[in-house]
Amino acid sequence: MKEFEEKTIHTETIYDGEIVKLQVDDVTLPDGKTSKRELIRHTGAVGIIPITKENKIVFVKQYRKPLEKVLVEIPAGKLEDGEDPEMTALRELEEETGYRTDSLKFVASFYTSPGFADELMHLYLTEDIEPVEDAAAGDEDEFVERVELTLDEAKQYVKDQRIHDAKTNYAILYLESLERM
Incomplete structure (x- = not known):
């Protein structure tokens, strides 16, 4: 306008x-x-909602320096210059979780903090993941631990503020909306 x-x-x-x-x-x-x-x-980023065959959501636990605390989040990462968001999603899924997929479903794109930043996050879902024997190594300065939770467990993590970021809350709300349909 x-x-x-x-x-x-x-x-x-x-x-x-x-x-x-x-x-x-x-x-x-x-x-x-x-x-x-x-x-x-x-440059933008991606988030991935990986679901195991046991219907658990794969998260990563990591320390977030700006918050001075550990959070549990969906796997995510920054787009490299000119990189297709789907390629970023596949790379980050493997690096952060040790899983691979051939099937990504686009969920949505959203701005993370439009009051001061232009970061656009692309969110994907995959329900067809396989463990990788020799997974690609993540960033050398990034330390993450894989955590697998049911949707109910994830919602409890939100209440406990162990899940406390927008992209992961968005992902959980999205999964919850699928259950109601």
Whole structure:
């Protein structure tokens, strides 16, 4: 809607890192006044909801430095430049969980924090996973542990705030909606 559009007057890049780019934009507001916007630019990411033959959801447990705590999350990862989201999903599934699949179902795409970041998360479901003997190694600075939970157990993890991030909560709500259909 044009009535809400903000026009960028000037952009200053503050930081250009491996994962994010931070910039400050000077903008003209719809009423003609000016303001500043602090923005995080991100290449995008994927999340995968892997379901085992025993109908358990495969999660990963890892320490999250910004929160200074351990979370249980669906496997996920950053898109490499120009990488197809499905390829990222397959790579991250194997690296983080030791499982592989030939069958991905697209669930949805959503912005993770549109108030300050442009990260777009692509979410996939797979119910046809197989363990990999020689799984691809994950990032050398990433330490994860695989956790397999039923949907009811996962919902309890949400209540206990062991699952406490948006993408994983979205995944659980999605699976719960499938049960009601």
